[in-house]
Amino acid sequence: MKHLVHFIPLVVLLAIAASCSGKSNKKAATLPEFQPASVPAPVVSAEEAFKYRIVHYWDKFPFDDIRSVRQEGYAEKAFADFVGLLLAADAPLAREGIRQMVSRMNTSLAADSIQKQVLVKFNDMAEHFFYHPNSPYRNEELYLPVLEHMVSSPLPDTLEKARAVYLLELAHKNRPGSPATDFHFIAALKNLPHIPEHTVPKTLYSLTSPFILVYFLHPDCSSCKESTRELLASELITYLVQEKQLTILTIYPEEDPESWLNYLPNLPSNWLHAWNPNSEIRSENLYDLNAIPSLYLLDNAKKVLVKDALSVKQIEGILRDKAHFL
Known part of the structure; x- marks a missing residue:
């Protein structure tokens, strides 16, 4: 319904950025393309297999490797593919998938500096997909767990989390099932x-x-x-x-x-x-x-x-x- 600006997927933006970057930014080693966890053999029904793919999507993502958020398009493609899965899921399963993603981020054994960069990166991607007014994937309920993690984490400083604090306050207002604010x-x-x-x-x-x-x-x-x-x-x-x-x-x-x-x-x-x-x-x-x-x-x-x-x-x-x- 809203067409103030065109929504451009992050993968496209990163591809443009990569084409403009200098050769001096090349790294000696890059991560191979991310492959989500395979569905184990005991899972036989299509419904259970689909649920497994969403809940365990991030099991093998290298959250403790700084290249996962610095390598051009790596995290963006993984996140975009994940959002594609969520579109076919019902609301409870989609929310569970997001919660599992946040949980995986939170249990990383990486240094604080790496964890912070990963958190900021995933918060930015979640905002782009789930909160941008012209995003076809706009869904505040899916953005909330990421926002809450960003705000509660001690890793970002006050300035870095200022926007997340503001957006979380707005997200908690007038939620479905709650009383509307009078005016x-x-x-x-x-x-x-x-x-x-x-x-x-x-x-x-x-x-x-x-x-x-x-x-x-x-x-x-x-x-x-x-x-x-x-x-x-x-x-x-x-x-x-x-x-x-x-x-x-x-x-x-x-x-x-x-x-x-x-x-x-x-x-x-x-x-x-x-x-x-x-x-x-x-x-x-x-x-x-x-x-x-x-x-x-x-x-x-x-x-x-x-x-x-x-x-x-x-x-x-x-x-x-x-x-x-x-």
Whole structure:
């Protein structure tokens, strides 16, 4: 849904970097191509073999060899192939695969300086694949174990782990199953470029419909326009809005509402449009707005059902599962 910049796999980036590096960087010895652990003979079923490949993928990775993170493309290719396996796994198995990777990193017998470089490298790769707003593999739940390890490790110094600390704080906010963070907003008069005088700010928790879709947008965002079209094209979402079972709350999170007010006529009149007058959402990092648009689906109790949805189809799937009246 987000197209702010093009996502370029790390393997491609490393290949470009390698082509530009001087011959003086050649090493006398390089590691052979990484080969994950083979599935042992006692494992016969395809399901168990696949599970074994994920859980034991990193068993033979040379975490204690500095060349594993310095040799061009070595770690990147191993990580990219691992992510490819995770795409075919269910959520619990994928998370277990990540946990096993972190565990292997943590049990390395290498010197602290090597362990730190390995940790920083794997954290960077995990962020690139699982957190980059335009990554097709974006998955905060898979990034969390790596982030937590990066933050808890005594090896990186305060400056080196500053970004990880910040991202971990955001990741822990508004997680699926947890209560959404409340915020104030001032609503416009339907989709007209006007805010009534003496408007009293409302809060997210004042909304009472069975489902609420919080839609952070910006007038200059082309991806927001595409997301709006996809939402309007959804028969299920249109039906739920018409039946007042779903409130779509669009939020402009910036301070200056002028451009937003001018943009309002382009938005559906049966959605609720508002802005955050004191910019508390941005200034207090109430929500992770890594990129715009960002959509959060909540239930009537304001429990988060979907955080920063990957697609409208994902929202539709949860609504069909939760809306038992359909």
